[in-house]
Amino acid sequence: MTTAAQRSSAIASPARRSGGGLLGAIYIVWWRDVLRYWRDRARVGASLAQPLLYLVIFGTGLASSLGGGFGASAGAAGISYIQFIYPGVISMSVLFTAIFGAMSIVWDREFGFMRELLVAPIDRSAIAIGKTLGGATQAMIQGLILLVLAPFVGVYLDPLVLLELVVLVFVLAFGLSALGVALASGMRSMQGFQMVMNFLMMPMFFLSGALFPLVGLPGWMTVLTRLDPASYGIDPIRRVLLGSSGIPVDRFALTLFDRTLAIPVEATIVIAFGLVMLAIAVRSFQRRD
DSSP states (O other), X not given: OOOHHHHHHHHHHXXXXXXXXXXXXXXXXXXXXXXXXXXXXXXHHHTTHHHHIIIIIIHHHHHHHTTTTTSHHHHHHTOOHHHHHHHHHHHHHHHHHHHHHTHHHHHHHHHTHHHHHHHSSSOTHHHHHHHHHHHHHHHHHHHHHGGGGGGGGTOOOOHHHHHHHHHHHHHHHHHHHHHHHHHHXXXXXXXXXXXXXXXXXXXXXXXXXXXXXXXXXXXXXHXXXXXXXXXXXXXXXXXXXXHTTTOOOGGGSOOSSOTTTHHHHHHHHHHHHHHHHHHHHHHHHHHOO
16 A cells, blocks of 8 residues: 555655656646646636636627727727727636636645645745745646637737747746735635635726726726736736737836836836745745644
């Protein structure tokens, strides 16, 4: 019969073969999550259903009710509502995939695999970092898949823009994945994690500017949108994705920063948020019995 110590040693030995130490352990945790995601093709397909539902049904229906656009200012700007929410739909896919990717931590804890990781002769910070990077990779792939819809909504991409989007989507995925791992590291049941995530994700999504411009809002709502980290991840994606097709988005974008500095500053805010959440997750794993 295989003992827990033997299983823990088996977990640690691939890390030593893949480079040893912290980096090897991070790689193994990351690779396990990515491999599980890639093998679950049904999950990949099902997770695309909700973004498509928002884009095709919600976007088309609301655009029609608003007279083919979303207000006089939008029509004058030459942007349709479907074009406006397209970056938000991509970001929604990233948000849900990244945060729910952290659910594997609670799942592994309930079925015993997390216990084996915690007693393995590896630095526990590798678990938090590997899980964060694994969730970010999954969310980035999920979001980038939706770029195939770009020609159908009147958005055209070139290789340079595509490269920028890969970076920005990963930045958003990293920040949200780190948030999910930080929360999951303190959860002991799947039901508790799902309740917290549902309570957190929907306000975060609706206040991020994914579905409506963050301009002309009541003062209290403006404050909430500026406190939402997802706002600073979606805005640069919208600027790059729609701006590449000559669609004017400045009047609907965040106006906290200068236009020339908006994208790098907002990306830096999301990265900083992700690093803070990752530090919380690392500390939680290192203190766990």
